[in-house]
Amino acid sequence: MTILLAATGMDIPVWTARLRDALPEIPVVVPGDIFDRRAVHYAVTWKHPPGSLAGLPHLEAIFSLGAGVDHILTDPKLPEVPILRVVDQDLTNRMSEYVVLHCLRVMRQAEVYRAQQAERLWRDDENQPAACDVRVGLLGLGVLGQDAARKLAVMGFDVAGWSRTPRIVEGITTFAGSEQLPAFLARTDILVCLLPLTDDTRGIIDARLLAGLARQGRWTGRLTGPHLINAGRGQLQVEADILAALDAGTLASATLDVFQSEPLPQDSPLWSHPKVTVTPHNAAVSEPNAVVGLIASQIRRHLAGELFQHVVDRSRGY
Ligand code: NDP
Numbered sequence: 230m231t232i233l234l235a236a237t238g239m240d241i242p243v244w245t246a247r248l249r250d251a252l253p254e255i256p257v258v259v260p261g262d263i264f265d266r267r268a269v270h271y272a273v274t275w276k277h278p279p280g281s282l283a284g285l286p287h288l289e290a291i292f293s294l295g296a297g298v299d300h301i302l303t304d305p306k307l308p309e310v311p312i313l314r315v316v317d318q319d320l321t322n323r324m325s326e327y328v329v330l331h332c333l334r335v336m337r338q339a340e341v342y343r344a345q346q347a348e349r350l351w352r353d354d355e356n357q358p359a360a361c362d363v364r365v366g367l368l369g370l371g372v373l374g375q376d377a378a379r380k381l382a383v384m385g386f387d388v389a390g391w392s393r394t395p396r397i398v399e400g401i402t403t404f405a406g407s408e409q410l411p412a413f414l415a416r417t418d419i420l421v422c423l424l425p426l427t428d429d430t431r432g433i434i435d436a437r438l439l440a441g442l443a444r445q446g447r448w449t450g451r452l453t454g455p456h457l458i459n460a461g462r463g464q465l466q467v468e469a470d471i472l473a474a475l476d477a478g479t480l481a482s483a484t485l486d487v488f489q490s491e492p493l494p495q496d497s498p499l500w501s502h503p504k505v506t507v508t509p510h511n512a513a514v515s516e517p518n519a520v521v522g523l524i525a526s527q528i529r530r531h532l533a534g535e536l537f538q539h540v541v542d543r544s545r546g547y
């Protein structure tokens with residue numbers, strides 16, 4: 230029995246070493262090694278080369294090294310075995326840190342004070358809004374969206390979430406389905422996107438969606454709105470529409486961790502736009518020890534005859 234680690238953009242020696250430490254009884258191979266394809270029972274993947282998982286007759290499961298699985302589902306030769314994604318408290322905490330950080334950064338106008346500092350300008354804004362007057366809306370109320378929503382609520386924000394099917398989350402106003410999207414957007418000052426990339430969500434953050442956001446916050450003073458934070462996937466957003474909305478003043482700022490093309494091309498106008506904050510798709514990194522621990526426990530469960538956890542529903546695409 231062998232594990233095939235087929236990943237690009239990851240530190241392969243580190244992940245291989247962690248897998249070997251966690252499952253010393255199972256050899257780990259990588260594409261390019263000479264190995265018996267019939268021996269491969271598990272594949273551990275991140276953006277694997279399409280087709281590289283075909284021709285593994287005894288493959289029993291494909292693990293994603295991240296929470297998202299769009300990178301797996303695009304493979305036209307994907308074997309019909311369970312796909313398992315990362316659901317891990319370490320990754321979840323990291324994403325919530327990112328969301329809370331940037332919501333606070335927007336609300337407390339960090340960019341304004343940074344600019345004032347550059348000019349040695351001592352100017353106090355007497356009308357800092359209270360968090361309860363700032364309405365945050367989460368697109369996506371799954372594992373990451375719910376945790377971020379709860380932590381934002383602890384900070385005092387007025388939080389709502391939108392999902393495909395109705396969800397009940399204590400202290401959070403919830404909306405579901407395309408028919409409730411306009412009402413959700415209309416009460417949103419800071420839109421946080423934590424959706425998966427699927428056929429239904431591709432390009433969802435477009436001019437129409439941005440035009441539906443709240444135009445007037447419940448605060449007075451210098452804070453303007455609305456604001457966008459996207460840490461889901463880059464192909465959820467239409468970057469030309471975001472830039473147009475920023476330039477038209479219908480969007481006050483965009484904080485983007487993910488991009489239509491990654492790494493963000495050098496000539497992208499997003500890099501230098503004064504209202505855009507760019508982070509390099511690291512809102513919630515997969516920490517090797519945490520994620521390998523999860524994969525090892527899934528494999529041990531499976532070898533003991535138990536069911537896999539966190540299995541992706543291929544028909545939904547997430
Ligand atoms: P989950 O599968 O737990 O949650 C997905 C949420 O999106 C659910 O609430 C789901 O609705 C909702 N959703 C899916 N499709 C639609 C739709 N068509 N309309 C409305 N809502 C929809 O995923 P996670 O929370 O674990 O992760 C979300 C995404 O975050 C990942 O897929 C990945 O792309 C991204 N991510 C980014 C990282 C980064 O570093 N930037 C790190 C980790 C993840 P319902 O509740 O009804 O199922």
Ligand code: OXD
Pocket residue numbers: 294295296297298315513514515
């Ligand atoms: C993930 C990611 O999906 O890091 O986990 O993007």
